[in-house]
Amino acid sequence: MKYKLTAIIQKEDDMFVALCPELDIASQGYTVEEAKKNLEEAVTLFFECASPEEIKERLKEEIYIFF
16 A cells, blocks of 8 residues: 655754654654655655554544644
């Protein structure tokens, strides 16, 4: 199954923190690209290891981002 997920990346001190709010998974890196790549890896590992029940429980289908 394919999912359309969000990546929010923000600078914190000397690193960038990447968050996927739909799954509440985060990662980090020294560049935006590294943070994004690390988040993609973390999300991929989650889907490879999580049971269908855990995916259903953690997956939030409606995320609203305001600015």
